[in-house]
Amino acid sequence: MAWLVAEHGSLAAVAQKVAHLATTTDDVASIERALRRLRRRGNLDGGDWGRRLLYVFGLPRRVEEGLKWMGVYHSRFADLPLPLCLAQLRLWDRPPVSESRARVWIALGFASAALRQRDLGAAGAALGQARVAGAASVAARVEVALLDAFLCSRRGEREQARDRLAEAGRHLGEEGLCSEERACLHARWIDQRAFQLNHPPPGEAPDWGGALALYASISSEDVHPFVSYRRDAGLAYGRFRLGERAAAIALAESACRHAGDSGFVRLRAMALLLLARILGEEEGAAARGRALQIARRLEDEELLWRGERLAPR
Known part of the structure; x- marks a missing residue:
């Protein structure tokens, strides 16, 4: 709540944006009163209004950046010992993160960890969760496609790997990536x-x-x-x-x-x-x-x- 007020200037401005973007019949004044009650809950469960805020605004930017760091293969998160990586992912795999769009990064982190464990089944299950979570950002869409392509390649599914790489190539052409991230x-x-x-199929040079x-x-x-x-x-x-x-x-x-x-x-x-x-x-x-x-x-x-x-x- 403090982050939203700092971002938008006042609780009233937050309420106005919720009224404009969320599917709700509540007027702005009613929404503002609900948000005031929510602010007093501190770190307790946010309930229905907490979920509405997550739907409209997502998590605070710094929190989502940390989650993304855990889900991106080319970050230094993979330089931590594998048990520590899994402990961190499990720590964050709970509400409100698990109820937000940013849960895609946790699922991707679990997929990468499973690949480090040579557990292709667990990697596939985690990637399935990432796709269900929905990749709201271009970076997440590319990450899902690249990890999926890698997994298909490990399974010997060459056609599927080529399809996933073509998908990743299309997303790389989209706007929304900074220069380092794109590189x-x-x-x-x-x-x-x-x-x-x-590494071509058997019989090919x-x-x-x-x-x-x-x-x-x-x-x-x-x-x-x-x-x-x-x-x-x-x-x-x-x-x-x-x-x-x-x-x-x-x-x-x-x-x-x-x-x-x-x-x-x-x-x-x-x-x-x-x-x-x-x-x-x-x-x-x-x-x-x-x-x-x-x-x-x-x-x-x-x-x-x-x-x-x-x-x-």
Whole structure:
């Protein structure tokens, strides 16, 4: 209530907006009296009028920004140990958040956490909840489509993954994203499209060059550390596959720096695993070991699985 009064100037102004936007037969004076009673309830349940305010105004901006941080894959929320991420998501998964449009970010956070646990069923269920919640913002619509595409890819559902990526591409063309946010989402979109080229269906040859061209299309300016990491990691993998080992090593080391210098611990572990792969079993043992140490401290089953795939046979 304090946030609404500060935003709109007075309780009367809030009441007028509710009368104008909400489906109600109450007059402005009646609404203002109801809001005064609601203000006296403090942190108690807001009841019907509390739900009406959530419908009209949503949550306070700073609260919604915090929820969004927990639901966006390219935020540093994923750099927290997985049990702590789940504890935070469960803490916020209750009214009034669970009754607001911002609940989409909590559902997305649970989906990302389930993917880190390698639990595709739980990830799919959380994404279903995100779609039911309704993505009010462009950023949420892109996030849902990208996570859904990733999940479809993990399940081997290539056509569905392409459909979700096409959906994400359409939303990326919409207004409503700041430049950094758009750059991060665009880099993830490019990464998933390149993955389809690097990992074709059985019987088809990978298109290393096509994937490399996609990564090269990401801006060379350091608009955001995540974007720089994703670009250089993708280029490193492409150069490695094309047999350009020296260039691949330099790019993988650059991806490590972008991630590590900016505090993206999980991305740093992924870059170290990429570097270990390029260097080979013997030379890459130290980089692999460092990545596994990070994965264990984060209790991240997905990272551990990736590291164990590189274990000596």
